Amino acid sequence: MKNILIILSFVLSFTSCIDVNNVINPGDKPIVEAYLAPNHTVSMKVFTEIPYSETDSTFSVPISGLSITIKNLSGASFTLTESETKGTYVSTAKLGAAGQTYSMSFVHNGRTVSATTILPVKPVGFKMSVSEIERIYRDLSSGFQSGGGPGGPPQGGGFQQEARVNIDLSWTNPDEIYHFVAAQYLETTLSPIVQFPTNETGFTRPARRFTNRPIKTSTSNLQSQQFEYFGRYAIILYRLNPDYAALYENDNTSSQNLVTPVSTIENGLGIFTGVNADTLILNVKKQVL
Template identity: 25%
Template sequence: MYLSLLLICCYSCKKSQDVENDYYDRPVVQAYLVPGVPIQVKVSYQKFMEDTITHGYPITNLNLKISNGTDEVLLSETSPGVYNYADASFVKDHQHYALSFEYLGKTITAETSVPGKPTGFRVSSTTQVVPEFSFGTTPAAFIPLVFNWNNPGKENYMMVFKNTDLYKTPTDSRFNRTYQDIESILGTVATHQTQQMTFNYLGNYQVLLFHINEEYSKAISSSSSNSLNLTPQYTNVQNGLGIFTAMRADTLNVLVTH
């Protein structure tokens, strides 16, 4: 019985190691197609869990192609692991695209379709007042902005708040935060309202509403895996990892002030 258990254990370890090696042999693809924007695809090695680097090392010298079903274009490697196609007119609304390249004897493929531009995007006010904090006084109530858009098909959306000022002024001088764009995966709703914590800086904002595909929503949702939750991240890349997707945006401008 002990010998049988030992053989089973050795087989399981070898099988697990083979699966792990196969997993780490897959290239990681990162690409977001947007109409009117040149195509950029990043390809890298998968990181091992013990690696401290932010991203895997780039994979170079690939013949990476993208097809729209009628025409096929070859991307140029402009820096290690970064492949570009400069003609911004190649990506169009409602078209289907397929990516392919060869790596370690396997064909790596992925497909996506460009969603339509959001319609009916509107906001309750173009000015967001963030009450100013001061000692000894009660701050005024925060009145949120309400964004709405058309979504009869219950499709997926994401919103990004981007401060466009060259010199950024914090909403609260007590805190010196590093600036970051605020991104929110909204799901299939047709409305969104701001919170006071949405804005760490005053000034001019672009508010971008992205119509995204389900594959991107799934990839973002699965990216919360950590050492206590080793659920594999979602990918739509065959024989690889990562995401090949497309999105379409509409934009409103908002001023944040006290």
């Protein structure tokens, strides 16, 4: 009986050691961010996790010194090299065509971090209802001016009403694959539709890029008022893998509802996924008053 108890105690102790060794403590998992596109090089960011228990002053920091391998199902592989930006790893080699499967792996804190994704095909039949819109230039550099006197034209746009234009987007999607739309300002120099006062204190300059949420339908639309600069915009339709869309469906984490974000990365967090895209050009012109 004594021998049985000794053996049982040994087994329980051994099992306990295994459980402890397999536990990943908060903050131990690296966060990965990589979007793989067919026939393009790879760029992948890796940074530290911030545990829920940490204070608001704690920041995620890049993880340097990793050796990250990318390979496909045929066994062909290459290693990512850390760029001048710490925690960002890039390749010189390009990925293959759509439909191929790629995996990545590296070692962090003694554990192998890995993930696999497929490169989706390009969106089909992408169309846009208009290729050009007009917006009214509004000059607030000297403060808001409602008009230039009785019967005169508004100065800098003033209260001049502007027609809202729907920009209808459509594509072929019989299998209800996830897509999302992004608008990216292409001009090197900003040409704001609303010119802020010389002292921009209290004003936030609009972003050069904005996006819609992923959807399974075959249509979407943008509004003319969403575009804040004159010039050319790339209207990009992305075809997604389900893991990317899942991040949006799981975005309700808050201090009152602490939920670990969904991730398909083994021993890590974040996103390692394939994307493909088609692009149309929208020109935003200044309306002549």
